[in-house]
Amino acid sequence: MADQNTPRSEAELLTNASGLAGKTLGQLADYLDETVPDNLTHAKGWVGELIELALGAEAGSRPVPDFETLGIELKTIPLNARLQPQESTFVSSAPLANTVGMQWETSAVKAKLSKVLWIPVEAAKDLPIAKRRIGSAFLWSPSYEDEHILRADWEEHIERIAFGRLDELDARHGTYLQIRPKALNRRELTAATNGAGAPSLTLPRGFYLRTSFTRKILLR
DNA sequence: GCATGATCATTT
DNA sequence: AAATGATCATGC
Numbered sequence: 001m002a003d004q005n006t007p008r009s010e011a012e013l014l015t016n017a018s019g020l021a022g023k024t025l026g027q028l029a030d031y032l033d034e035t036v037p038d039n040l041t042h043a044k045g046w047v048g049e050l051i052e053l054a055l056g057a058e059a060g061s062r063p064v065p066d067f068e069t070l071g072i073e074l075k076t077i078p079l080n081a082r083l084q085p086q087e088s089t090f091v092s093s094a095p096l097a098n099t100v101g102m103q104w105e106t107s108a109v110k111a112k113l114s115k116v117l118w119i120p121v122e123a124a125k126d127l128p129i130a131k132r133r134i135g136s137a138f139l140w141s142p143s144y145e146d147e148h149i150l151r152a153d154w155e156e157h158i159e160r161i162a163f164g165r166l167d168e169l170d171a172r173h174g175t176y177l178q179i180r181p182k183a184l185n186r187r188e189l190t191a192a193t194n195g196a197g198a199p200s201l202t203l204p205r206g207f208y209l210r211t212s213f214t215r216k217i218l219l220r
Numbered sequence: 221g222c223a224t225g226a227t228c229a230t231t232t
Numbered sequence: 233a234a235a236t237g238a239t240c241a242t243g244c
Contacts, residue, residue, distance in 0.1 A: 044240055045225030052225080061224040061243055078227080088235090090226060123227085171236045181237060182222095190221070204222080211234085 006056040010070050010139070016055055017117060017137035025121070026130030028054055036130045048076045051119055051134075065112070072139070073116045077214055078123030079135065085218060086123055089209040094179055096192035096202055099162045104151045109177065109207050113150065116140050118217065140217055146176070153177035157207070164195030166202045176213040182206030 007013035020028065025047065029036045032053055037043040057066035057074055066074040080086035092108040104110055120135030142150060153174040160168055171180045183190075183204045194200040 040227060040240090042240060044227045045242080047227095048225045049242095059224075061222085063223060066224095076226085086234095087227060090224095093222070178236090181239085184221095184239070186238060188221090 006058050006067065007070070010072065013055065013067060013070060013072065013117065014137065014139060017119060020051070020054060020119070020134045021136045023134050024130060025050065025132045025134070028134065029130070038129075040129065047078075047121055047123075047129075047132075048074075051076055051121075063108075065115075067117075071115055073112055074119065075116055076119050076121050077218065079120050081124040081127075083120075083122075083135075085211045085214040088178070088180070088211050089214055090182070091177070091207040091209060093182055094157065094161070094205040094207055096161055096166070096190060096205065097199070098193055099158055100193075102158055102162070104154050107154060109150070109154055110147075113142055118214075120218065140220070149175050150177055154207075161192075164193060164197070164200075166192055166194070166200075169205060171208075174210070176210055178208050178210055179205045180208050 007016055026036055028034075028050060032050065034050060034053070037046055040046060052066060052074060055074065059066045059068060065071055075089055077085055077089065078087050091112050095102065095108075117137055117139050119137045122132040122135070124132075153176055156173060157169075157177070157179050160173070169179050171178045173179065181203055186203060188204055189201040190204040192200045192202040
């Protein structure tokens with residue numbers, strides 16, 4: 001079983017993560033003295049937080065990788081009954097103000113995706129949460145081709161934002177990386193820059209990896 | 221409000 | 233059934 005202290009090395013983290021494979025969320029919750037919610041409607045982050053606790057992630061809500069000294073980001077990946085990803089993966093909030101001049105190389109998206117520890121977890125809706133099994137964790141970094149496409153997507157999104165075409169933002173753009181709302185509700189507003197370069201307000205958005213892309217990652 | 225963790229619910 | 237758009241919880 002994984003311990004609750006932060007791992008000192010990548011190998012230690014991988015060993016701990018591998019130790020979760022085959023366990024159910026119920027077993028892990030018992031071990032950690034956590035309560036399994038009846039459903040995730042009001043606990044959407046519960047699985048991710050449980051795994052963080054099990055592996056000793058320390059970032060909390062700070063904008064740094066879960067395992068800061070190792071430079072590794074932890075992501076759970078929900079699997080359907082066919083063991084394929086069933087949801088997109090949130091990466092980071094999208095910058096909507098003063099985006100002119102932003103570069104992929106120094107972007108939050110590139111930083112977040114540079115090294116990810118993926119942990120597959122069964123998530124079929126008809127499977128009780130406590131009975132859902134954790135899968136085999138694996139460390140991933142984007143391939144050269146992946147990064148090329150991610151960069152092109154990011155640049156396309158940022159260009160749209162930089163020109164103030166906020167009304168054109170929608171989830172259909174982007175091959176691997178899409179932009180979708182990331183807010184409490186549709187009335188939420190955040191600072192943006194409009195087409196005239198003036199301050200404005202718009203719905204907060206986030207960058208997400210399409211399910212079709214995480215499916216490819218899983219198959220590697 | 222924005223960062224963390226995501227899934228839900230409706231539309232296509 | 234899959235994709236898009238909307239939403240939920242928590243901490244500071």
